[in-house]
Amino acid sequence: MSIDADTIRHLSEVSVSVELQTEDMTLNIGPQHPSTHGVLRLVARVDGERAFDVQPVIGYMHRGYEKLAEVRTYPQITTIVNRIDWVAGYANEIPFITAAEKIMELEVPPRAQYIRLILTEMARICSHLVFMASYPLELGAASPLFFALRERERVLDLLEGVTGGRFHPNFNRIGGVKPAYGSGSMTRKWVQDLPAGFYRDTRAAMDRVLEVCDELDNLVAGNEIILARTKGVGVIPVDVAASYGLSGPNLRASGVPFDLRKMEHYLPYDELDWNVVTGTNGDCYDRWWCRLQEIRESAKMIQQAIDQVPEGPIQAKVPKVIKVPKGETYVRAENPKGEMGYYLVTDGGNGPYRVKIRSASFSNLSILPWALEGALIPDIIAIMGSLDFVLGDVDR
Amino acid sequence: MTSNQSDVTSEQAETTTVHPLQEFADSVAAAVGGEAEITFDTVKVHVPAERWVEALTTARDDLGFGYFSFLSAIEWTNDPAVGYPLTDEVEERIEVICTVGDVFEGRRVTFSTDLPVDSPTIASLVDVYAGANWHEREAHEMFGIHFEGHPNLIHLYLPEGFTGNPLRKSFPLLSREVKPWPGDVDVEAMPTEGGDAAADEPSTENPEA
Amino acid sequence: MELLTDLMSNFWIALVLKLLVVALIIPLIGMVIGFAEMKLSAKMQARVGPYFAGGRWGWAQLIADGVKFFQKEDLIPRDADRPVFKVAPIVVMAGTVALFVVIPWGPGVIFRDLDIGIFYALAISSLTTVGVLMAGWASGNKYSLIGGLRAAGQLIAYELPLVFSAVAVVIMAGTMSMQGIVEAQVSAGYPFVLLQLVGFVVFMIAALAELSRIPFDLPIAESELVMGYLTEYSGFRFLFFFLAEFANMFSMSAIAVTLFLGGWHLPGIPADVLEFAGPLILIGKSFLLVFAMIWFRWTFPRVRQDQLQSLAWKWLIPISLANVILTGVFKVVL
Numbered sequence: 054m055s056i057d058a059d060t061i062r063h064l065s066e067v068s069v070s071v072e073l074q075t076e077d078m079t080l081n082i083g084p085q086h087p088s089t090h091g092v093l094r095l096v097a098r099v100d101g102e103r104a105f106d107v108q109p110v111i112g113y114m115h116r117g118y119e120k121l122a123e124v125r126t127y128p129q130i131t132t133i134v135n136r137i138d139w140v141a142g143y144a145n146e147i148p149f150i151t152a153a154e155k156i157m158e159l160e161v162p163p164r165a166q167y168i169r170l171i172l173t174e175m176a177r178i179c180s181h182l183v184f185m186a187s188y189p190l191e192l193g194a195a196s197p198l199f200f201a202l203r204e205r206e207r208v209l210d211l212l213e214g215v216t217g218g219r220f221h222p223n224f225n226r227i228g229g230v231k232p233a234y235g236s237g238s239m240t241r242k243w244v245q246d247l248p249a250g251f252y253r254d255t256r257a258a259m260d261r262v263l264e265v266c267d268e269l270d271n272l273v274a275g276n277e278i279i280l281a282r283t284k285g286v287g288v289i290p291v292d293v294a295a296s297y298g299l300s301g302p303n304l305r306a307s308g309v310p311f312d313l314r315k316m317e318h319y320l321p322y323d324e325l326d327w328n329v330v331t332g333t334n335g336d337c338y339d340r341w342w343c344r345l346q347e348i349r350e351s352a353k354m355i356q357q358a359i360d361q362v363p364e365g366p367i368q369a370k371v372p373k374v375i376k377v378p379k380g381e382t383y384v385r386a387e388n389p390k391g392e393m394g395y396y397l398v399t400d401g402g403n404g405p406y407r408v409k410i411r412s413a414s415f416s417n418l419s420i421l422p423w424a425l426e427g428a429l430i431p432d433i434i435a436i437m438g439s440l441d442f443v444l445g446d447v448d449r
Numbered sequence: 450m451t452s453n454q455s456d457v458t459s460e461q462a463e464t465t466t467v468h469p470l471q472e473f474a475d476s477v478a479a480a481v482g483g484e485a486e487i488t489f490d491t492v493k494v495h496v497p498a499e500r501w502v503e504a505l506t507t508a509r510d511d512l513g514f515g516y517f518s519f520l521s522a523i524e525w526t527n528d529p530a531v532g533y534p535l536t537d538e539v540e541e542r543i544e545v546i547c548t549v550g551d552v553f554e555g556r557r558v559t560f561s562t563d564l565p566v567d568s569p570t571i572a573s574l575v576d577v578y579a580g581a582n583w584h585e586r587e588a589h590e591m592f593g594i595h596f597e598g599h600p601n602l603i604h605l606y607l608p609e610g611f612t613g614n615p616l617r618k619s620f621p622l623l624s625r626e627v628k629p630w631p632g633d634v635d636v637e638a639m640p641t642e643g644g645d646a647a648a649d650e651p652s653t654e655n656p657e658a
Numbered sequence: 659m660e661l662l663t664d665l666m667s668n669f670w671i672a673l674v675l676k677l678l679v680v681a682l683i684i685p686l687i688g689m690v691i692g693f694a695e696m697k698l699s700a701k702m703q704a705r706v707g708p709y710f711a712g713g714r715w716g717w718a719q720l721i722a723d724g725v726k727f728f729q730k731e732d733l734i735p736r737d738a739d740r741p742v743f744k745v746a747p748i749v750v751m752a753g754t755v756a757l758f759v760v761i762p763w764g765p766g767v768i769f770r771d772l773d774i775g776i777f778y779a780l781a782i783s784s785l786t787t788v789g790v791l792m793a794g795w796a797s798g799n800k801y802s803l804i805g806g807l808r809a810a811g812q813l814i815a816y817e818l819p820l821v822f823s824a825v826a827v828v829i830m831a832g833t834m835s836m837q838g839i840v841e842a843q844v845s846a847g848y849p850f851v852l853l854q855l856v857g858f859v860v861f862m863i864a865a866l867a868e869l870s871r872i873p874f875d876l877p878i879a880e881s882e883l884v885m886g887y888l889t890e891y892s893g894f895r896f897l898f899f900f901l902a903e904f905a906n907m908f909s910m911s912a913i914a915v916t917l918f919l920g921g922w923h924l925p926g927i928p929a930d931v932l933e934f935a936g937p938l939i940l941i942g943k944s945f946l947l948v949f950a951m952i953w954f955r956w957t958f959p960r961v962r963q964d965q966l967q968s969l970a971w972k973w974l975i976p977i978s979l980a981n982v983i984l985t986g987v988f989k990v991v992l
Binding site for chain 2: 115121156293295296297300311315381392402403406409
Binding site: 078102191195199200279430433434 | 964
């Protein structure tokens with residue numbers, strides 16, 4: 054009996070149709086799951102280890118800050134914007150304060166601007182170190198967590214020394230930064246913004262941060278398994294990333310130098326010597342690498358900035374009761390997570406008429422259904438973790 | 450095309466000088482057929498609601514604004530149930546705002562369009578910018594805007610059975626109904642110009658120096 | 659000594675004594691390794707680790723943990739397959755205990771020197787995976803199910819390199835008896851690892867996978883599957899799995915030591931001392947391997963399922979197979 058091409062095709066079709074009939078399973082990941090950073094929930098259709106139709110469900114931490122901002126006065130709003138991205142609370146204040154100052158047409162004294170810059174970059178280092186800690190953990194390596202968090206603690210101590218708050222500094226005032234009276238001294242009455250020994254401690258802490266970057270580089274990037282788990286996984290091309298509104302290191306890892314610190318000039322970043330870090334492939338490894346390099350850049354920035362902090366006032370002259378005149382503006386800033394912006398609509402009152410909070414993690418997370426289509430379950434965790442989101446920043 | 454904050458704030462005081470973004474704003478407005486306005490360094494282009502998708506498609510394809518920043522809305526009303534009322538009478542409407550930009554030079558434009566307060570409806574941007582999906586769902590539940598052509602227009606933050614649109618100015622904030630916000634009560638009168646400010650003049654000498 | 663020999667000659671008394679030893683030694687070894695893991699991981703992560711329990715160094719931490727587990731409520735999920743759910747930890751523990759039967763502690767100190775000792779050891783060690791699969795299936799939890807199936811897939815892939823690398827040793831020793839393998843190394847004058855380095859490395863990698871230790875802890879994978887097949891277990895059932903894991907680490911290491919590192923033998927120690935020192939030497943050598951396992955665990959991340967499978971099928975199995983052939987050829991030629 055001779056077998057012709059048709060028979061072979063027929064046989065192959067038969068063998069396909071009698072393939073083992075499998076049933077898809079709906080897997081519910083979260084809201085309580087070790088790798089969902091709090092209360093994110095994913096509903097996925099799973100075929101073996103492969104996931105399809107991944108739908109993120111958010112809102113478990115929605116606190117309605119946009120509505121609350123409408124009934125608060127301007128100084129009160131800085132306390133609630135602190136709590137949006139709590140890993141880098143300080144950085145959230147900057148765009149809001151800048152927006153109000155822009156409408157009030159205030160000139161912020163250079164010393165205050167430098168203090169803001171130093172603290173923002175410290176917040177960035179803290180946020181990225183949390184990522185450095187949690188990401189290897191999601192891939193199964195527990196030890197980098199302790200190396201990264203130990204250095205974060207030093208930086209948080211510095212932040213606390215200046216602002217009085219570890220996570221929610223609430224240090225910015227419209228027109229400048231908060232003056233601290235006495236600075237530990239009961240007798241001297243001068244106003245001090247930076248505590249005694251701040252420059253020395255900061256220099257030491259930044260040296261340690263740069264050291265721990267090298268350690269993490271060896272520990273994580275020098276590990277074959279980490280490379281196998283992250284290289285080529287979760288590749289996001291630039292055009293897709295941009296149309297979903299990805300920003301920050303997630304977008305830069307795809308190879309675009311989109312850094313609002315260079316583009317929006319909201320703080321004196323131009324006076325410092327630093328580089329925008331970009332990746333090449335846009336995969337999980339590049340996102341990790343970009344953040345590591347950004348810690349280094351931020352540490353260098355702080356080292357330069359503390360040499361350049363000018364003397365002078367820390368507050369512009371503002372009335373005791375802040376009233377922002379009529380106007381509307383959108384101010385965005387480069388948060389550790391990406392573009393954070395406030396669309397502020399004011400009308401001369403004690404509080405704003407409307408505040409639209411554009412948070413980075415919200416847009417970063419919205420790419421998940423696209424990025425996770427057909428991914429393996431371990432890759433879901435790897436891709437999700439590499440986007441570095443904070444649920445408070447997603448749900449606001 | 451980016452603006453320098455310190456330069457611009459000083460220039461804005463004089464209305465006669467041309468804003469550095471004016472040329473850019475005009476070119477965008479001409480390309481999409483809208484009206485440009487610059488408010489505090491934010492280029493805002495107003496387009497009619499029926500040309501919303503067309504305008505943003507032009508922005509993406511011809512102007513190179515591939516980066517989707519956000520989409521939201523503002524409800525303009527004369528008698529808000531919560532929050533600070535407006536000083537001037539406005540035309541009651543819901544203004545949809547959408548900011549897009551490019552990722553290479555950092556240019557950005559906020560597009561806006563007006564919708565009626567009752568049953569606001571507009572075409573969805575999901576086919577133009579994939580990221581609009583979640584932002585439109587948020588605007589849908591918060592303002593009650595219906596986005597035609599949206600693939601999955603369900604609640605994003607709020608639970609399924611939630612009724613009402615929380616960010617509408619008519620939606621009461623119940624805790625404020627019970628008790629007014631204390632911070633609003635003890636607002637003091639404005640101090641006189643140059644009063645006791647000189648007494649508190651802060652010294653910022655560096656103790657390490 | 660005479661009394662002991664008399665007692666041991668009575669079958670029933672000997673059985674009870676042996677049972678007591680097993681009942682003591684397995685939890686004891688489990689606790690020592692568990693404590694070592696706590697302290698070593700703390701050292702590797704710039705932490706202190708357990709500190710207060712027991713007064714010094716927190717030595718009583720695991721006893722406190724054990725007491726805590728026994729106080730917990732015995733939870734069984736509503737959708738669980740109750741009998742299987744209850745039996746699974748016992749099956750896992752049974753596999754662990756049964757493995758201790760053929761470990762040669764010293765010359766003449768072995769529970770039962772089976773002729774097919776290594777064959778029995780490799781066969782019975784898979785029983786643990788059956789228990790894991792039972793636990794995963796019976797929990798009525800999707801994460802547990804995925805974890806259990808991952809364990810089964812892992813077992814199928816890594817049993818082969820494990821067996822092949824053991825076969826090479828059997829060829830060299832010419833016997834499958836565990837005591838026979840040790841004695842072959844004693845009479846040869848060198849541990850087999852010198853000639854079977856490849857086999858030893860493959861054996862250890864496959865043993866790590868069999869034990870589902872990092873980097874092969876996919877059945878548990880707490881960042882992906884919450885806790886894998888253990889998700890629904892709590893209280894003393896969880897303790898059973900916990901102890902079985904640590905005891906298994908020891909017994910796998912002991913088998914590796916017997917096959918490759920000369921078992922209870924250490925050159926230069928007279929035979930009459932070995933009678934007593936044998937168990938200590940075996941435990942010492944095994945703890946070296948256990949230390950390596952703990953070290954890997956706190957250094958490496960987890961591999962992915964496809965990487966795990968391709969490592970087994972594309973690398974370990976061909977390498978160990980070639981190793982068997984080479985060993986056979988050398989044995990015949992020499």
